[in-house]
Amino acid sequence: MENQTTKLDKAVKISIIAVALIVGLAVAYYLVIYIPQRDREKKEQQNQQAQRQAQQKQENPDNLDNCLNHQNEVRNNNMQSILAISKKAKTPLGQDSFDNVEKAYQERKADCFKKFPQ
16 A cells, blocks of 8 residues: 555656646746747837838828818819809809818818828
8 A cells, every 4th residue: 555655646746846847937938938029019109100100200291281182272263263153153152162172171171280290
């Protein structure tokens, strides 16, 4: 019976050592490999995000100018359309038509500034 207890004690000791080894290797992997890799990836993502933000800031003036130019063209086209309709109808259109076009232009212009802040 003592022989069986000794074999059982050895098996338990070996099992405990194996478990301790596995836990130790898992902790070592976490500390030595996983955490540094995670930190590198996080830092790389932050760098990429900073580069994208810097690039967007550089592009914003061009985009704002393009947006404002487009809205100005739309306003001019609308004004010309009103004048053309007025000539065809041979009746002057009221100031309201021009005011509506100008109001819409100011709203779209404000949208450009919201879209592309400086």
